[in-house]
Every structure is written in C-alpha cells, then in structure tokens.
Amino acid sequence: MRREALYLRDIVEAAEAAARFVAGMSREAFVQDEVHRSAVLQKLTVIGEAAARLSPEFKAAHPQIEWADIVAFRNIAVHAYFSVQWSIVWVAATEDAPRLRQQVADILESEYPAS
Numbered sequence: 646m647r648r649e650a651l652y653l654r655d656i657v658e659a660a661e662a663a664a665r666f667v668a669g670m671s672r673e674a675f676v677q678d679e680v681h682r683s684a685v686l687q688k689l690t691v692i693g694e695a696a697a698r699l700s701p702e703f704k705a706a707h708p709q710i711e712w713a714d715i716v717a718f719r720n721i722a723v724h725a726y727f728s729v730q731w732s733i734v735w736v737a738a739t740e741d742a743p744r745l746r747q748q749v750a751d752i753l754e755s756e757y758p759a760s
Contacts (some may be wrong), residue, residue: 649703650757652695653749659691660746676731685738693719702724
C-alpha cells in the first residue's frame with residue numbers, strides 16, 4: 646500500500662497543474678476550450694482518486710478538509726461525465742483546488758517533513 650504522504654503529494658501536484666492550466670483564463674474562455682477543460686478535469690479526478698485512497702483514520706484526523714465532497718466530485722467526473730457542469734469545474738479549479746493544495750501542503754510539512 647502506498648504511504649499517505651505519496652497520495653498527499655499527488656494532490657498537491659495535481660492542484661498545481663490545474664492552476665497552471667487555468668492561469669490567465671477567464672471562466673468564459675475555459676468553458677469554451679475543450680483542451681483546457683479536459684486537462685483540468687483530469688487533474689481534479691487525480692485529486693479525487695488520491696483522496697479516496699487515503700485511510701479513513703487519516704481523513705478523520707483532518708476533518709477540516711471535505712474529503713467526501715472531493716471523492717464525490719471525482720465520481721461524478723468519471724461515472725457521469727456527460728452531466729459535468731463546467732462552471733462548477735471552473736470553481737473547483739480556481740477556488741477549491743488552490744485552497745486544498747495549501748491545506749495538504751501544510752499537512753505534508755507538519756506531519757511528513759522528511760518524506
């Protein structure tokens with residue numbers, strides 16, 4: 646089984662990539678751009694997959710993060726792709742993922758400093 650720190654790094658790296666993909670874009674431009682939409686959604690899916698693989702004990706120890714919502718978003722993106730609302734993906738990429746990235750980076754720094 647992978648160590649928790651590796652999943653957390655996956656989350657940080659995917660959130661950073663999503664931020665790079667939307668940098669300088671407007672919501673309207675994002676919604677119209679299939680390539681950027683697909684790239685961002687893939688990174689958000691990685692975040693959800695990594696969150697799903699964290700242990701229940703780890704998630705319980707960090708209730709400030711909405712793990713269930715993150716995993717639910719991933720499930721919608723993967724299993725109900727045609728019902729994805731791109732305006733919600735935009736908010737996830739531009740607001741939620743950067744906040745999550747910082748929260749997870751703080752956990753990595755405080756709990757896994759040598760990892």
